[in-house]
Amino acid sequence: MTDIKARTADYGLGPYTYPRGWFVVAESSELDEGAMALRYFGREYAMYRGESGRVVILDAFCKHMGTHLARSTSAHIVTSAQQIEGDSIRCPYHAWKYGADGQLEEIPYQPGVCPASAALRSHPVRELMGCILMWFDPEEGEPDFEPPYLPAWDRPDAIHWQLDHLGEVPVHQVEILDNMTDVHHLGPTHGSPCEYFENEFRDTLVIQRQGGFLAPYQAHLDTVTWYTGPGILLSKQTFNGVEMYELIANTPVADGLTRAWHAVLSFAQGNPASAADIDNARQAQAGALAAFSADFEVWKHKAPAIKVMQTRNDGHFNIQRKWVSQFYMPAAEARKVQEEINGVLPVAEFPQPSRAGRDAGFEDDCFQLMGD
Ligand code: FES
Ligand SMILES: [Fe+2]
Incomplete structure (x- = not known):
């Protein structure tokens, strides 16, 4: 573990630990290999490219039993390329299916049951100039400015x-x-x-x-x-x-x-x-x-x-x-x-x-x- 030398509170920057804004989280080409785990802002995220080409970033942990959506390399649905379906992703453990908006869409063995409380947060994403950018906001608000473009x-x-x-x-x-x-x-x-x-x-x-x-x-x-x-x-x-x-x-x-x-x-x-x-x-x-x-x-x-x-x-x-x-x-x-x-x-x-x-x-x- 890298030694942390000073934190936000030491600098007296403001009440939030992490800043609002657009941030690079990966290079576009890194997403060619299926779902990708991200660790930023002291949190874990799951990122993937849907079949439409859209990039999705969700909070990482499945509401069912807490499995990380993007840290399995060996689950059957991952190795058989069945994890991404349209712009949705299935959890590697019991295949609960989450949409790009983070809503639970399907429990494969429990038809008709999709509790709203199982939704994950979906984060604003932009892809530009070979980079994937994520909007982070400690207040979870929508972006109030756009990322830069050349x-x-x-x-x-x-x-x-x-x-x-x-x-x-x-x-x-x-x-x-x-x-x-x-x-x-x-x-x-x-x-x-x-x-x-x-x-x-x-x-x-x-x-x-x-x-x-x-x-x-x-x-x-x-x-x-x-x-x-x-x-x-x-x-x-x-x-x-x-x-x-x-x-x-x-x-x-x-x-x-x-x-x-x-x-x-x-x-x-x-x-x-x-x-x-x-x-x-x-x-x-x-x-x-x-x-x-x-x-x-x-x-x-x-x-x-x-x-x-x-x-x-x-x-x-x-x-x-x-x-x-x-x-x-x-x-x-x-x-x-x-x-x-x-x-x-x-x-x-x-x-x-x-x-x-x-x-x-x-x-x-x-x-x-x-x-x-
Ligand atoms: S832990 Fe995700 S579906 Fe069970
Ligand atoms: Fe410099």
């Missing part, structure tokens, strides 16, 4: 990513999110000290705009990076004039334990993409992963920063954490936090206008939500 994903020259699975790291999610305002780690950790930097807080979005010279590559890097809720980061980057998009996803597994994924979307020179284009795209992802891994390694071994010993020229960690706190409190109270912190916030050292002010159009395809 219009560039649909470009004919886009080379779609495969996720890097980084596994679990014993750091609280809030310290991963600290990165958004952490202007002074970019030089020492990534080799690209900022020439400009700002944050913007916009309701459920936090945005970072920065750029500088990337010494290891002798190239200029400009980035616009945004979290949509606390779980999903997207970043538009130009690197020596070449454009790419990065994904970093982080999802609480337990209180103080976080799972992370990473990927890069880049573009082919030719159409269709050549083997060299695909190789370049994989190399771009590997390069970005190396940069992200430098953060990851710090997080893995650091002591908790329950409070940051903040200097005047540090980023606004306190405001960043306030933004995070909106997801750890009742949804009805989040607006108050948003109204308090919404707006552009330069850091003390770089009060000049950001790239957004100098380069109109760069952000036109950023900050989109699914269905926009």
Whole structure:
């Protein structure tokens, strides 16, 4: 068991242990093998793809006798591929059948009996950009915002990513999110000290705009990076004039334990993409992963920063954490936090206008939500 170093209550983020929002729980391709067990937010879930193609996430434990719906590899109905029926799933123990909405639909040996009290909770799911996303809400409410989407994903020259699975790291999610305002780690950790930097807080979005010279590559890097809720980061980057998009996803597994994924979307020179284009795209992802891994390694071994010993020229960690706190409190109270912190916030050292002010159009395809 990984040692948990600090929990939500230690950081004083809010009354709920786990935050509201959209979270990556798997890569789409992982669902090719039948039902899959998930462990997130200190809970167990069963996920499967129905015959219509729809992805379903249910609370994991059958109401009959508590069997985990997705942790049997040896039950007959699993090995004979009879567990999924339409968009419903059968329990491996006595084959009670649950629908995609979590309602009990059939007890095979007790016709006509389907107690409503046997229903399992079914969780909102979206599948996009090769990822399966789940809406988590401690109040069990419906989503009040949609997950982010990159219009560039649909470009004919886009080379779609495969996720890097980084596994679990014993750091609280809030310290991963600290990165958004952490202007002074970019030089020492990534080799690209900022020439400009700002944050913007916009309701459920936090945005970072920065750029500088990337010494290891002798190239200029400009980035616009945004979290949509606390779980999903997207970043538009130009690197020596070449454009790419990065994904970093982080999802609480337990209180103080976080799972992370990473990927890069880049573009082919030719159409269709050549083997060299695909190789370049994989190399771009590997390069970005190396940069992200430098953060990851710090997080893995650091002591908790329950409070940051903040200097005047540090980023606004306190405001960043306030933004995070909106997801750890009742949804009805989040607006108050948003109204308090919404707006552009330069850091003390770089009060000049950001790239957004100098380069109109760069952000036109950023900050989109699914269905926009
Ligand atoms: S425990 Fe699930 S059907 Fe009996
Ligand atoms: Fe970083």
